[in-house]
Amino acid sequence: MARVRVLVATKKGGFILTADAGRGDWDITGPLFEGCEVLHMQASPANPDRLYASVWTPWYGNVIQRSHDGGRSWTALPSQFEYAPPVEEYTGLSGQRVPWQIRKTWALTVTPLPDGTERILAGVEDAALFESRDDGATWTELSGLRHHSTHSLWEPGAGGLCLHTILPDPADPDRLYVAISAAGFFGSNDGGQTWQPLHKGLRLDWMPDPNPPAGYCVHRVAMHPDRPHVLFQQNHCGVYRSDDRGETWHNITEGLPSDFGFPIVVHAHEPDTVYVVPMIDGERHYPPGGSLRVYRSRDGGGTWEPLGRGLPDRHCYVNVLRQAMAVDRLDPCGIYMGTTGGQLYGSFDAGDSWEVIAGHLPRVLAIEVQTLED
Amino acid sequence: MAQVVVVLPWHLVRLTRASGREVCVEVEIPAGSRPTLGDVIDALAERDPVLATALREPVPGERPLDGRRFRLRPYIRAFAGSVDLTPAGLTAHLPSKCLDGREPVRFVGAIAGGTE
Numbered sequence: 180m181a182r183v184r185v186l187v188a189t190k191k192g193g194f195i196l197t198a199d200a201g202r203g204d205w206d207i208t209g210p211l212f213e214g215c216e217v218l219h220m221q222a223s224p225a226n227p228d229r230l231y232a233s234v235w236t237p238w239y240g241n242v243i244q245r246s247h248d249g250g251r252s253w254t255a256l257p258s259q260f261e262y263a264p265p266v267e268e269y270t271g272l273s274g275q276r277v278p279w280q281i282r283k284t285w286a287l288t289v290t291p292l293p294d295g296t297e298r299i300l301a302g303v304e305d306a307a308l309f310e311s312r313d314d315g316a317t318w319t320e321l322s323g324l325r326h327h328s329t330h331s332l333w334e335p336g337a338g339g340l341c342l343h344t345i346l347p348d349p350a351d352p353d354r355l356y357v358a359i360s361a362a363g364f365f366g367s368n369d370g371g372q373t374w375q376p377l378h379k380g381l382r383l384d385w386m387p388d389p390n391p392p393a394g395y396c397v398h399r400v401a402m403h404p405d406r407p408h409v410l411f412q413q414n415h416c417g418v419y420r421s422d423d424r425g426e427t428w429h430n431i432t433e434g435l436p437s438d439f440g441f442p443i444v445v446h447a448h449e450p451d452t453v454y455v456v457p458m459i460d461g462e463r464h465y466p467p468g469g470s471l472r473v474y475r476s477r478d479g480g481g482t483w484e485p486l487g488r489g490l491p492d493r494h495c496y497v498n499v500l501r502q503a504m505a506v507d508r509l510d511p512c513g514i515y516m517g518t519t520g521g522q523l524y525g526s527f528d529a530g531d532s533w534e535v536i537a538g539h540l541p542r543v544l545a546i547e548v549q550t551l552e553d
Numbered sequence: 554m555a556q557v558v559v560v561l562p563w564h565l566v567r568l569t570r571a572s573g574r575e576v577c578v579e580v581e582i583p584a585g586s587r588p589t590l591g592d593v594i595d596a597l598a599e600r601d602p603v604l605a606t607a608l609r610e611p612v613p614g615e616r617p618l619d620g621r622r623f624r625l626r627p628y629i630r631a632f633a634g635s636v637d638l639t640p641a642g643l644t645a646h647l648p649s650k651c652l653d654g655r656e657p658v659r660f661v662g663a664i665a666g667g668t669e
Contacts, residue, residue: 212567212568213567214564214567215564215568234568236564236662237627237628238562238564238607238626238628238629238662238663239564239565239568239607239608239626239629239662240606240607240610240626242568242603242606242607244568254570255568255569255570255601255603256603257601257602257603257606259602259606261611266613278613279613280610280611280613281610281611
């Protein structure tokens with residue numbers, strides 16, 4: 180009998196929600212790490228009860244926590260992230276030069292390696308990628324990314340200079356992608372040692388040069404594991420699709436009420452079915468007309484349809500952050516969405532209708548979903 | 554060696570393997586000098602590296618390894634009894650009353666309300 184476990188990272192701790200395959204009756208555990216911000220929770224694909232959480236407070240900084248029992252108990256790891264030299268400066272929000280500093284871990288990804296071990300990747304703010312091959316005990320920066328020749332063009336978005344998306348190619352352990360706001364989307368074909376910017380076809384609406392080598396505000400990128408050469412991107416300036424591993428992008432925003440939004444996810448069983456949550460624009464992060472709608476495309480971005488059954492029709496001013504949407508692997512596919520207002524919505528018919536799973540959580544920062552087989 | 558009693562903030566006890574708010578650590582007394590707040594954190598690191606990571610951070614822009622330098626995290630304050638060690642940071646010398654157990658070294662999370 181399959182089960183679903185939803186890992187919800189929030190401003191005030193982590194929550195774990197579980198349900199059987201019917202997804203009608205949810206058990207909620209939490210808050211974990213009370214009083215702390217949890218930026219992301221992630222699971223090992225090889226051992227689903229091995230979980231990782233990025234926990235942060237303004238006082239004590241960032242601590243990675245690990246559980247070996249599905250989240251019942253946790254151990255803090257001595258996760259000292261240190262940049263590989265040289266450590267220089269970047270241009271801050273106000274144009275001033277700012278020294279690079281490890282602040283928070285935004286994203287954790289666990290990938291199996293051919294030798295049977297696992298590799299954990301951590302995306303941090305200020306933007307850098309770290310790897311651990313010893314279950315989180317030690318971390319090494321994959322510094323080819325931060326030392327990329329375009330790094331002088333990287334600038335923070337409003338959320339900071341954060342590496343928020345890590346996408347390993349399931350068909351090729353040496354290929355992976357990362358997204359950084361606001362640096363752009365980068366791909367590596369050698370396991371993360373060297374990187375190529377993948378920006379052809381994207382645009383930077385607000386800059387004098389709309390097509391610089393880097394500096395793009397990529398909000399989120401998604402792929403279907405069975406078709407990893409096709410990528411979908413929600414950018415600050417539109418929704419894009421690439422059919423060639425990010426080499427070129429074309430705009431698929433037409434049919435959406437706005438080019439702005441944060442998350443983008445792909446249906447678990449239909450590689451051409453994509454979901455986004457448009458927000459009105461980059462200054463007003465709320466749904467157009469105060470009406471929360473998920474938009475679905477079933478033809479890879481050619482056409483879009485609004486999905487609103489069960490979602491608020493008016494006076495809704497929440498946002499859905501970039502990591503706060505995920506899918507399960509059941510059939511029909513479940514879609515999960517957490518809001519800045521603390522609502523966790525679920526759709527158990529691939530988006531046709533939605534219901535509130537939890538209505539009063541803290542601000543939801545990130546969601547991951549595990550589909551578990553007993 | 555001095556036995557220094559350290560009082561940890563509540564949050565840090567929950568985040569780490571500390572069994573309670575009071576932790577006793579052994580700190581070496583340098584010849585002709587007194588141990589520093591940084592020495593106390595080094596001793597805490599031997600007990601649980603997470604404690605040290607949570608109390609100090611690398612100075613931004615500094616290169617690590619041999620030239621590594623840390624600083625107290627911005628929202629952490631440290632007291633020896635009622636004496637505020639925070640302004641001098643990790644180089645602050647412990648008063649003798651902390652070296653013979655009369656007063657603890659106390660780490661406090663700065664009061665910083667107002668956010669969500």
